[in-house]
Amino acid sequence: MSFNPTFNARGAFAIFKNELMRMFRTAFGSIASPVITTSLYLVVFGAAIGSRMELPGDVSYGSFIVPGLLMLTLLSESTSNASFGIYMPKFTGAIYELLSAPVGVAETLIGFVGAAAVKSMILAAIIMGTAALIIDYQVVHPILAFGYILLVSATFSLLGFIIGLWADGFEKLQIVPLLILMPLTFLGGTFYSIEMLPEPWRSVTLVNPVVYLVNGLRWTFLGQSDFPIWVSFGATLLFLLVCVAIIGWIFKTGWRLRE
């Protein structure tokens, strides 16, 4: 009967477990689709088109796009899983239980965002495994790569959580991932080095935040990228803190949560 009102660890774990189970209820779909997508990209871009690409340095095009593809999946999966996770109980009304339970912002975030981030990490591992079967690539800084993937997963799960709270219909749930994240990712150097772009496009690209994300991850894989690594780490961390602050405000005011 020991209950610690400062942090309800059992509550946080219950939400976390429930969310992971929900996300893997359709395990086949949620694992098979990123595997297939990644394979297709690698075969088409890496093998077919990549052989005609000239990259700065002596990097093969295949190993160049693996971190880009990984980032593509991490951003979309983290955002959509976390947004769906919190949107569903709002939609079915099951959110009443979360609101009536002794769980606060910390427990809720660890539960929902933690589960979404863990799922993204699992997908990342699957994608890297799949890629290794198709092409030859290396990870120069494995620990930093792991840390960066974790940071990105957590950050975009937080963003997804905010989107899920904000959305009051399925349409809004799709808008951000589809209309903002997807284009930014494609234009963010996933499949090319921004050094290959002529001015003014090169400078225009620099305002796209995803460029820094992709390059950060690419640095941990290849040991080289278009920017210094600390710019990427710093920018991602800053974005994470902004998301946490927004969520803190949401819980304090009850916006879109409590009537």
Added chain:
Amino acid sequence: MTDTILDIRGLEKTYKSGVKALDGVDLTIRRGEIFALLGPNGAGKTTLIGSVCGMVRPTGGRIEVFGKDLAKHWKQVRRDIGLVPQELSFDMFDKVIRQVRFSRGMFGCEPDDARIEEVLRSLSLWDKRDAQIRALSGGMKRRVMIAKALAHDPQLLFLDEPTAGVDVELRRDMWRQIDALREKGTTIILTTHYIEEAEEMADRVGVISKGRILLVDEKDAIMAKLGRTEAHFTFDAPLPAIPASLGEYPLHLEQGGTCLVYRGGDGTGKGKREVAEIAQVMAREGIVFTGMETRESTLEDIFVDLLHEPEVTA
């Protein structure tokens, strides 16, 4: 004061739409009682429950649970509050037992499969424990909602229309459940449209309308205060007037003198006694009546009367 479990003072809620759903509610609930909150649609029952359980942010007033200020100690206090909301709402694709375990965990309780089994058995859900919730009937789904609310053994339980849309048999079954909880010492606040339910279950009854509590009292006291006996004596030949020997009783003639109507009593049995006396007097005096019908007013009549009384404005 020691037996007060919930104390609400001057509670107000105005929704963003401008609807004033709660307009200065004062309410004190005693430990161990069953309290029925009666009121028509839109009276503010769900809003009141939501204010205690965290779905609604009150715009005024104060709530104390277990002697603690809810606004300050909400986390500590919610650990011991359970809620069965009005609407069926859960992850329909999940299995029964997993949902119940999930609820228990969320409220910070250690896993306890024996307790989960006990709860499921008590609600006749044990055989359905591995069924997907969406495959259950409506009544069974409602039981799952109750099982989820009981999984963390709350001391204070809110049931928002627990028997809405439930057939008679299941309703009786739920009444038995509620009784069993009372035996265990759980305090229960239920809302209902069925006055029968309040009459059957509750120790005390509160009537709410338009966001205001109109009346709170012991169910028996309400019956005594507002309860009435009504009796109809019918005659083949109309009576010209009320017999002088019956002058002291609250009687009047209806239907051109063929029906003598008694309205009186106070819920203590006085009404029945007086009706018997009237019958004896008439028999003694040779007044022949051909039919006699008596009826005790129910909480329902009282309720309807209350709501139709012209509003007492301050």
